[in-house]
Amino acid sequence: MNIESVDFFYLSMPEVLNIGDGSQDALLVRVRAGGLEGWGECEASPLTSIASYVCPMSHSACKPVKYSVEGMPLNSKEDIYNVSNTVRHNSSDLLQTDHTLSGIDIALWDILGKKFNEPVYKLLGYKKAYPKLPYASQLFGDTPEETFLKAKTAKQSGFKAVKFGWGPFGKQTLHSDIAHLTAAREGVEDGIYLMIDAGAAWSNSVTAANDRLPPLCKIKAYWLEEPFANMELGSYKKLSESVPGVALAGGEGCHNFVQAAAMIKHAGLKFIQIDAGRIGGITVAKQVADLAQVNNITYVNHTFTSHLALSASLQPFAGIEKDFFSEYPVELKSLAKDITQNKIVPDSDGYIHVPEQPGLGITVDVQSLKKYVVDVEIKVRGKIIYHSPKL
Template sequence: MKITAVETYLVSAPLDVIWNTGIGSGTRRDELLVVVRTDENVYGLGSSYHAHAPLAVKALIDEKLAPMAIGEDALDIQGVWEKLHYGSVYLGAAAVSALSGIDIALWDILGKVTGQPIARLLGGGGVDRVVAYIGCMVLGHKPMEDLLAEAKSYADMGFKALKVRGGAGVERDIEVVRETRKLLGPGVDVMIDMNASYSWPEAVRVARGLGEVGAFWMEDPFDYTVANHHDDVGRLTKMALVPIASGGNVYTRYDVRNLFERGGVDFITPDAVKCGGISEAMKVAHLASAANVLVAPHTLNGLGQVANVHFAAAIPSHVRAHVEWDPGSNNPLRDDMLTNPIKVVDGFLKVPTGPGLGTDLKWDVVRQLPFSTGEEIKGHGKRRSRRWNQSAAAPAPSKAAEPVNA
C-alpha cells in the first residue's frame, strides 16, 4: 500500500471571548489537518501542531515531508517516521510538529485496514475511557469572581480536575489556586499553567506558595526556549515544593530523556500532534514508565484531541494521568467538524471504538472554517516582574483576523 499524496488543510474558529494568559492573548483556535492518501483508496487523517505559524508548518509538510513520504509503504509506520525525522535535517522542532500529522494519519490507515481502533493497536484495548482535566483555551486571566464562576460550571458538569492560567504574578497565582480550591473542595484537583512566565527566584516563591495551598501541579514556569530550561525544571522538581509538570513543548523522546536526566518532572505532558505523532508519544510514555513519571497528555483542538485520547488509553496504567480537554463553548473544531466527536461522560472521555481514529471529517464543515491570518495567540514575550516594572500591563486584545482560503 503506497502513499500517493499528502494533503494539508488549515482551519480556524474564533473564540467567543478573548483568552488572556501569561504568554499572550488568544482570539481563535487553529488546526492543521493532514490527509494521507494511498494507491488502494484508503486514506488516513492526522493533525499537526501549527506552532503559532500555521503557514510555515503547512509549507514544511507540503514542500519537505510530503515528497519524502510519497511512494513509501503506508503500513511501514516506523520506517516512514525515521525517514521523515532524520531526513528533515536543520528544521528541528518545527519538523517534528509537521511530521506528527503524517504519523497519526498512518496509524489511522493501519486501523482502517485491520478494522481496529488505534488504542487497541497500541495495546490499550481494555481501556474504554480516560479521565479528563479542563484545560486548553479556558480559565484565563479574568476577575476572580468570573474565574470562580467558570470553574464551578465545569465542576458542575462532573469534571474532577481543572487547570487555571498563571503568570499573572506570584501573589495572584497563589490566590487563584487557593480560592478555586476553597470553592470546589478537596474532590477537584486544581492545576496551574505558568506559560513560561517566571524567573528562578519568582518560580521558587510561587512554587512554595502553591504547595501550601494544595495545587495539584505547577506547569511550565520557565521559558522552554532557553538552553538551561531542563536544568531549572529539574532543580525545581528536586526541591519538592509542589509537583512540577512540563513536556508540552519538549519534542521527541530524545529531548524528554534529557529533561529526565537533568532532574525530571513529576508529570510529563506530551501531545501527539506536537512531539512526533502517536509513534513518538508512545515512546515518551515508555520512557516515563521506566522513570515512574506520570503521563498527562496535553491536547489542543478537534482531530488532535481524538488522537490524544487513543494515545492516553495505551499509556501504561501505573503512569497514566489526566488528559487535557477543552470544554469551551462554540467550538466547531471539536463538535461540528468531526463525524464522531469525543463523548464526555461525568468527567471522562470515551475512547473511540471505530477503526483507526474512529472518526472522519465533515468536508462541508471544513470548508466553512477558512483559515484566518494573523496570530492565534498574540504573544507579548517574557516580562520583568511587576515588582520591578510597574508598566507591565496586560496586552491589548488582538484585532479580528481576516479569513483566507486554506
C-alpha cells in the same frame, strides 16, 4: 498499499485573538492510501508547516517533508516507523519538520487502523484501553472573580479534575497570583484535583517560581505545570527539590523524543505532558510513554484543540492503567468543535474512553469545515507549489 496523497487544510476562526487558546486555528492533514482516508492534526503554525512540506530542498539533510512521505508503502506499523525515521533523517536541518510530521503520522495510524479494523491503541500493542479522568483544561479568568466562576462551572459540569493556566497568572504580582489560586480552589471546593499551569511565565527564574510554592501547597495544587521554558532542565530540577514542594509537570514543548527523554531524565518531573500533534505524532509519543513508564513518571496528553487531536493524543498511553489523567479542553472555539462529527465525552462517572472504532474512531465533519478554510497559495519561481486543496 502506498501513500497516494497528503493534503493540508489550513482552517481558522474569522478572528484570532491574542490569547493562549490554541483552538483558534487548525492544520488538518488528510492522507489517502488504498481507497482509505486517514486524518491528522498538527498543533502548529499552519502556513509554516505547509511551507515545510512543499519547500525546495536546501541540501541532503534539509529536504521538504514531502520528499519522504508521498509514494511510501503503508501496510504495517513498520512502514509508519519507516516514514517517521526517514522524514526526521532527511529533514533534520529543517526545524519545522517535527510539527509537520505530527499530523501526517497521526493520519497514517488512522488509515492503518481502518485497514486492520482495529483502534490505533491496539496496533500500538495495548490489549485494552483504560478509562481516563479528564481534567477540564481552561484559561485563568481575567480577574479572580472570573476564575472563581469558571471553577464553579467546571465542578458543576461534573469534572473531578480542573486545570487553570495562562491568562494573567505569573505575569502580574504574587498577590494577584495568590488571589487567582485561592479563587480557583474556592470555586471547585475540596475533593477535586486542581492543577495549575504557569505557561512558562517565569522563563528560567527559580526564585519567581519558588515564591508561588507556599500558596500552591495551600490550595493543594496537584501539579505545577510549565513554570519555565521548555527544556530549562536546570531550573526545573532545582524547583523540584524545593521545600515545600509541588509535583512538576512539563514537556508540551518537546518536539522530538530526545527532548522528552532529557526532560524525563534531568528535570525532576513527576508528569510528562506530550502533544502528539507536536512531537512527531503517535509514533514518537508512544516511545515517550514507554520511556516514562520505565522511569516511573506519569504520562499525560497535552491537548488544547479538537477531539481528533484528543483521540490521537490518548492512543499512546491508552493501555497504561496507572496513568489516568487526560487533558480535556473545555473552552474550544467553534472551529475545533466543528472538526469532528463525534466527540469524546465523559461518562456518568466522569471518565472518558478512547474510541473503540477503527483507527482514531473519529469522523471529520468535512462539510462544516468549508467555512473555516483559509485559502493559501505559494508560488516559487512563478510555479504554484501549494494551493489549498478541495475539502
